[in-house]
Amino acid sequence: MQKIKISHPTAQLAATIPLTSSKSESNRALIIQALEGGNITLHNLAAARDTQTMIRLLKSEDKTLDVLDAGTTMRFLTAWSAVTNRSSILTGTERMQQRPIRILVDALKSIGADIQYLKEEGFPPMEIKGMKQVTEEVSVQGDVSSQYISALLMIAPVLPKGLKIHLLGEVASRPYIEMTLQLMQNFGISYQWEGQTITVPAQQYQAADYTVESDWSGASYWYSIVALAKEAEIKLLNLKKNSLQGDSALVEFMPHLGVESHFDEEGVTLKKGKCVDYFEYDFTHCPDLAQTIVVICAALGVEAKIKGLKSLRIKETDRIQALYNELKKFGVTLTIIGDDEIHVPKADIQLTEQVLIDTYDDHRMAMAFAPLGLLHQVAIDEPSVVEKSYPAYWEHLKSVGFEIK
Numbered sequence: 235m236q237k238i239k240i241s242h243p244t245a246q247l248a249a250t251i252p253l254t255s256s257k258s259e260s261n262r263a264l265i266i267q268a269l270e271g272g273n274i275t276l277h278n279l280a281a282a283r284d285t286q287t288m289i290r291l292l293k294s295e296d297k298t299l300d301v302l303d304a305g306t307t308m309r310f311l312t313a314w315s316a317v318t319n320r321s322s323i324l325t326g327t328e329r330m331q332q333r334p335i336r337i338l339v340d341a342l343k344s345i346g347a348d349i350q351y352l353k354e355e356g357f358p359p360m361e362i363k364g365m366k367q368v369t370e371e372v373s374v375q376g377d378v379s380s381q382y383i384s385a386l387l388m389i390a391p392v393l394p395k396g397l398k399i400h401l402l403g404e405v406a407s408r409p410y411i412e413m414t415l416q417l418m419q420n421f422g423i424s425y426q427w428e429g430q431t432i433t434v435p436a437q438q439y440q441a442a443d444y445t446v447e448s449d450w451s452g453a454s455y456w457y458s459i460v461a462l463a464k465e466a467e468i469k470l471l472n473l474k475k476n477s478l479q480g481d482s483a484l485v486e487f488m489p490h491l492g493v494e495s496h497f498d499e500e501g502v503t504l505k506k507g508k509c510v511d512y513f514e515y516d517f518t519h520c521p522d523l524a525q526t527i528v529v530i531c532a533a534l535g536v537e538a539k540i541k542g543l544k545s546l547r548i549k550e551t552d553r554i555q556a557l558y559n560e561l562k563k564f565g566v567t568l569t570i571i572g573d574d575e576i577h578v579p580k581a582d583i584q585l586t587e588q589v590l591i592d593t594y595d596d597h598r599m600a601m602a603f604a605p606l607g608l609l610h611q612v613a614i615d616e617p618s619v620v621e622k623s624y625p626a627y628w629e630h631l632k633s634v635g636f637e638i639k
């Protein structure tokens with residue numbers, strides 16, 4: 235079992251961090267590039283394993299495409315294989331084979347795709363043989379994963395009849411759908427979103443350049459570091475105030491947890507501010523930030539009501555349970571309410587011994603807990619999990635004075 239110990243001798247930090255690029259933007263741009271036919275130039279693609287896997291599989295001639303643990307890669311390649319009539323078997327890690335995909339597969343089948351499950355109904359692996367469009371209207375449940383909707387949207391313009399998607403019920407992770415549409419628009423696609431219906435007429439993607447922004451989800455760990463440090467001023471490069479990424483919501487709520495954001499043309503500088511005693515926020519539209527914020531609240535002794543967590547149960551691990559288990563090791567007992575809410579008690583963490591954090595094959599468990607090394611003796615199990623989205627994470631932490639052994 236590999237593990238690392240994390241500490242910081244002074245908890246005083248000042249640095250400029252190049253960050254990592256967004257894997258969400260990268261994976262969309264790559265699918266669009268593949269559908270356009272070779273005239274699109276992409277800059278600053280993510281080093282994230284999820285993106286490198288997407289690049290590799292889009293070029294592969296193998297029948298079996300193994301996405302490993304990359305959710306977007308699985309969902310986007312499923313739709314892409316169908317619409318391009320690429321006969322494929324799509325598979326992934328054991329956990330990927332437990333992450334539901336029925337909503338997307340049902341939608342693709344109703345449009346006319348030939349897809350079969352190879353193990354359990356509703357879950358990867360699947361065999362995809364191709365698609366012959368029989369309808370231009372499809373209804374999709376909106377509260378399980380926005381990735382199904384993004385996958386359908388990106389193939390919509392190249393379907394012979396275009397596509398009208400009716401979103402059923404609450405739509406979660408909405409900014410990711412908006413990101414998909416804005417990227418499509420960057421490559422010449424027009425669409426209409428009225429009420430619960432998105433209409434994309436048949437049309438061709440147009441050649442254009444695109445430069446991927448830094449990753450706001452990755453930025454969240456730096457907000458955490460600034461919140462927990464004694465003194466800190468950190469500049470994060472290539473982040474914009476008007477981002478396509480919904481995780482830029484950090485700018486709006488992190489002042490409550492003691493971090494202010496100051497933008498200039500290079501990026502954003504994080505500075506320490508004043509922290510509240512009580513914090514409440516709904517993470518329905520930015521679920522990847524939730525773990526970071528729960529850990530910050532526990533560490534700072536901020537009582538908190540964290541809502542909108544339903545999708546956390548079906549991500550890289552059951553993130554609600556994983557947070558519960560690991561914070562318990564610090565003497566903090568979360569109250570879990572139903573499937574989608576966590577209450578963080580007002581904590582006063584007093585530790586005499588090192589705590590070993592289990593990471594459950596989840597990059598965000600490792601990255602959300604590592605900043606606690608500013609305050610306590612922590613060790614992280616399986617640190618290489620960060621490669622999924624932010625391979626340079628440990629190097630970047632070292633560059634601001636963290637000792638990592």
Ligand SMILES: O=C(O)C1=C[C@@H](OP(=O)(O)O)[C@@H](O)[C@H](O)C1
Pocket residue numbers: 257258259306378379380381384406407410521522545
């Ligand atoms: O489309 C995307 O790039 C993503 C959408 C979100 O998933 P859900 O829509 O399943 O919440 C997010 O959690 C994931 O990390 C990336």
Ligand SMILES: C=C(OP(=O)(O)O)C(=O)O
Pocket residue numbers: 303304305306307522549550598623
């Ligand atoms: C949930 C995530 O990714 P995905 O669903 O694409 O595997 C994530 O990066 O936190």
